[in-house]
């Protein structure tokens with residue numbers, strides 16, 4: 001076989017697609033032909049680069065999608081958390097104002113005072129519960145994403 005014939009085997013050799021017989025022939029030729037050996041080295045480098053490119057590219061995209069979805073979810077969760085915290089603070093503030101007025105007002109009965117306190121406490125608990133639910137679902141989503 002001439003060098004030209006062996007060049008056809010080169011890509012097959014790099015891709016590990018040659019039969020044992022072809023592989024042996026090719027390696028024997030390489031040991032006696034620096035030209036083909038040098039060319040094989042060039043092909044090997046080229047192949048390493050193209051393999052890297054085809055491997056890295058989709059991986060990058062997956063990571064980008066992953067971080068985009070994580071970012072979206074964090075954004076939404078943060079929105080909920082800020083909303084919940086603001087609602088709790090406003091409720092507590094409003095509640096204290098209301099309590100202050102009611103406590104000062106001697107004409108308001110004790111039962112009504114206790115009832116209003118319970119109402120405000122209940123609202124605050126509801127908001128905390130919503131917040132905890134959001135955090136819980138967010139964590140579950142995050143694990144789902146990691147598994148995928």
Ligand SMILES: [Zn+2]
Nearest residue numbers: 003033035036
């Ligand atoms: Zn050769």
